[in-house]
Amino acid sequence: xxxxxxxxxxxxxxxxxxxxxxxxxxxxxxxxxxxxxxxxxxxxxxxxxxxxxxxxxxxxxxxxxxxxxxxxxxxxxxxxxxxxxxxxxxxxxxxxxxxxxxxxxxxxxxxxxxxxxxxxxxxxxxxxxxxxxxxxxxxxxxxxxxxxxxxxxxxxxxxxxxxxxxxxxxxxxxxxxxxxxxxxxxxxxxxxxxxxxxxxxxxxxxxxxxxxxxxxxxxxxxxxxxxxxxxxxxxxxxxxxxxxxx
Amino acid sequence: xxxxxxxxxxxxxxxxxxxxxxxxxxxxxxxxxxxxxxxxxxxxxxxxxxxxxxxxxxxxxxxxxxxxxxxxxxxxxxxxxxxxxxxxxxxxxxxxxxxxxxxxxxxxxxxxxxxxxxxxxxxxxxxxxxxxxxxxxxxxxxxxxxxxxxxxxxxxxxxxxxxxxxxxxxxxxxxxxxxxxxxxxxxxxxxxxxxxxxxxxxxxxxxxxxxxxxxxxxxxxxxxxxxxxxxxxxxxxxxxxxxxxx
Numbered sequence: 001x002x003x004x005x006x007x008x009x010x011x012x013x014x015x016x017x018x019x020x021x022x023x024x025x026x027x028x029x030x031x032x033x034x035x036x037x038x039x040x041x042x043x044x045x046x047x048x049x050x051x052x053x054x055x056x057x058x059x060x061x062x063x064x065x066x067x068x069x070x071x072x073x074x075x076x077x078x079x080x081x082x083x084x085x086x087x088x089x090x091x092x093x094x095x096x097x098x099x100x101x102x103x104x105x106x107x108x109x110x111x112x113x114x115x116x117x118x119x120x121x122x123x124x125x126x127x128x129x130x131x132x133x134x135x136x137x138x139x140x141x142x143x144x145x146x147x148x149x150x151x152x153x154x155x156x157x158x159x160x161x162x163x164x165x166x167x168x169x170x171x172x173x174x175x176x177x178x179x180x181x182x183x184x185x186x187x188x189x190x191x192x193x194x195x196x197x198x199x200x201x202x203x204x205x206x207x208x209x210x211x212x213x214x215x216x217x218x219x220x221x222x223x224x225x226x227x228x229x230x231x232x233x234x235x236x237x238x239x240x241x242x243x244x245x246x
Numbered sequence: 247x248x249x250x251x252x253x254x255x256x257x258x259x260x261x262x263x264x265x266x267x268x269x270x271x272x273x274x275x276x277x278x279x280x281x282x283x284x285x286x287x288x289x290x291x292x293x294x295x296x297x298x299x300x301x302x303x304x305x306x307x308x309x310x311x312x313x314x315x316x317x318x319x320x321x322x323x324x325x326x327x328x329x330x331x332x333x334x335x336x337x338x339x340x341x342x343x344x345x346x347x348x349x350x351x352x353x354x355x356x357x358x359x360x361x362x363x364x365x366x367x368x369x370x371x372x373x374x375x376x377x378x379x380x381x382x383x384x385x386x387x388x389x390x391x392x393x394x395x396x397x398x399x400x401x402x403x404x405x406x407x408x409x410x411x412x413x414x415x416x417x418x419x420x421x422x423x424x425x426x427x428x429x430x431x432x433x434x435x436x437x438x439x440x441x442x443x444x445x446x447x448x449x450x451x452x453x454x455x456x457x458x459x460x461x462x463x464x465x466x467x468x469x470x471x472x473x474x475x476x477x478x479x480x481x482x483x484x485x486x487x488x489x490x491x492x
Contacts, residue, residue: 180481187489208488209481216480228474234462235426235455238484242454243433 069132078139081105082132092129101135106142106199113204119244120211142203148172149202159196162188165205174209184208211241315378324385327351328378338375347381352388352445359450365490366457391452394418395445405442408434411451420455430454457487 069091070079081104083089085097093101099114109117121138122130130138148171150156152164160168162185169176176184184205188195197205215237219227229237315337316325327350329335331343339347345360355363367384368376376384394417396402398410406414408431415422422430430451434441443451461483465473475483 177478177481180478180485183482183485183489208485212481212484213477216475216477220477226474226476227480228472229462230472231459231462231466232423232426234473235423235458236429238458238487239426239429239454241484242487243429 071133071136074132074136077105078136079132081139082135092126092131093135094129098130098135102139102142105139106146109200109203113200113207115244116204116207116211119240120207120214145172145203145206146199149199157196159198160202161196162194165197165202168202169206169209172206172210174206174213176209208241316382317379320378320382323351324382325378327385328381338372338377339381340375344376344381348385348388351385352392355446355449359446359453361490362450362453362457365486366453366460388449391418391449392445395448405444406448407442408440411443411448414448415452415455418452418456420452420459422455454487 068079068083070082081101082093084104085101086093095111095114095118098118099109099111102109102114117138118128118130121134121141122128123134148168149160151171152160152168165185166176166181185195188197188201188205216227217223219229219233314325314329316328327347328339330350331347332339341357341360341364344364345355345357348355348360363384364376367380367387368374369380394414395406397417398406398414411431412422412427431441434443434447434451462473463469465475465479
C-alpha cells in the first residue's frame with residue numbers, strides 16, 4: 001500500500017490509528033506506517049525508493065496450513081463463515097456465497113462491491129471462486145478497512161463525508177491526487193456536490209484505488225511515479241476492472 | 247480508429263464491407279480502410295507511422311451549424327429523435343433521454359451501454375448531458391457499427407458468435423490481441439466457453455475497446471505501440487470508465 005502520498009493543505013492530516021486495530025488485524029495484514037508529518041512532504045511527493053512495506057500475500061504451505069486449507073491461526077469465526085456457505089465442501093466459494101459469508105462478520109455488500117473484492121483477492125488461477133487462503137486475507141483486510149472507516153465516522157452514523165473519505169484513504173496509504181479524487185467521487189455526489197459514503201461504498205471506492213495502484217506498481221517497480229505500458233498490456237490491465245465491475 | 251492490427255491465422259479475414267454503408271454513414275464518420283491482406287502483416291503489427299484516418303470529431307461552427315444546433319446535413323429523423331426527448335428544449339439530453347432517443351432508430355440499449363456511450367461521446371465540458379453535435383456523431387457511429395454487425399450476423403438472428411465478434415471488431419479497425427479478447431468476452435461466456443452477443447453487447451464490448459484505445463493513443467501520438475503514464479494520469483484515465491460503467 002502507500003504508493004503515493006501528498007501533503008494536502010487541510011489541517012486534519014490523519015495520525016496513527018486510535019482504535020484498537022489489533023482486534024481486526026491479527027493475521028497477514030499489517031497497518032501501514034503512519035504518514036510522515038506533512039511538513040516533511042511536498043505535494044504529490046511519493047515514497048520513491050522507500051516504498052512502505054507491503055504485506056506479502058498469504059500462500060498455502062505445509063508449514064502453516066491448518067485443517068480446511070486455512071492459514072494456521074485463522075480465527076474460528078472466519079473459518080466458520082467460509083464453511084457455512086461452502087455447502088458442497090469444495091473448498092471454494094463463488095460471488096454469491098462470498099456475499100453471504102461476509103454478511104456474518106460485516107454486512108451484506110452490494111454485488112458490485114463483491115465482484116470487485118473477488119477480482120482483487122482471487123487466486124490468479126481461478127477467476128470465479130476464492131478459497132480459504134484468499135478468504136482469510138480478504139476478511140482480515142476488510143477488518144482493517146472497517147477500523148479506519150469507524151475512526152473517521154466520528155458520530156457513528158455509519159457514513160463518512162468526502163473530506164473524511166479522503167483522509168480515510170490517506171490513512172490506508174493512498175494519497176489520491178485531487179483530480180483523481182474528483183473523478184472517483186463523482187458517482188456518489190448528489191446535485192449539490194455533497195455526498196456521504198457508507199462502508200460498502202467506502203470499500204468499493206478504496207478497492208478501486210488499491211487495485212489500480214497495485215497494477216500500476218507492478219509496472220513501476222522502482223517507484224519512479226511513472227510506468228510504460230504496451231497497448232496490449234494496458235488493455236489487459238484495465239479490462240478486468242470493467243468486467244468484474246459489471 | 248484502427249490503432250493496432252494483427253494477422254490472425256483464421257481464414258475468414260474480413261474484406262471490405264459488402265453492405266451499402268452509405269445508407270448508414272453519411273456524415274462525419276468514414277468507414278476505416280479495409281485491412282491489408284494478411285500476408286503483408288506480422289502478428290500484432292501496427293499501423294506505426296501510417297495510422298488510418300480518424301474522423302475528426304464534429305465541432306459546431308457558424309459555417310455548418312443548422313437550426314437546432316445540428317451540423318448541416320443532419321438527417322431529419324435524427325433531429326426529430328433528439329428533439330422528441332428534449333422536452334424542455336434545453337438542447338441537451340441526459341442518459342435516460344438518450345436511451346429513449348436511440349430507441350427510435352436502433353433499439354432500447356441497456357442503461358450500462360448508454361452510460362458508456364454517453365461517456366465516450368459527451369462534450370468534455372458537460373459530463374452528464376449531450377447536445378445535438380455529439381448526438382449526431384453518436385447516431386452516425388452507431389449506424390456504421392450496426393452495418394458491420396449485420397454483415398457478420400449472416401443468419402439474421404440478431405446475434406453473433408465470438409469468432410464473428412473478433413472479425414467484426416477487426417472490421418471496425420480494432421485488432422484485439424488474443425489475451426485481451428479472452429478477457430473481454432469472459433463476461434459473455436456461458437460455462438462451456440461459448441457465447442453469442444446481441445447488438446447491445448456488441449456495442450458495449452466494442453466501445454470499451456474503442457474508448458481505451460483512443461485514450462491510449464492520446465499518450466502514443468507517434469504510434470509506437472507503447473505509452474508512458476504518470477500515476478495520476480493513469481488513474482485519471484481509467485477511473486472514468488469505471489464510474490461511467492456503473
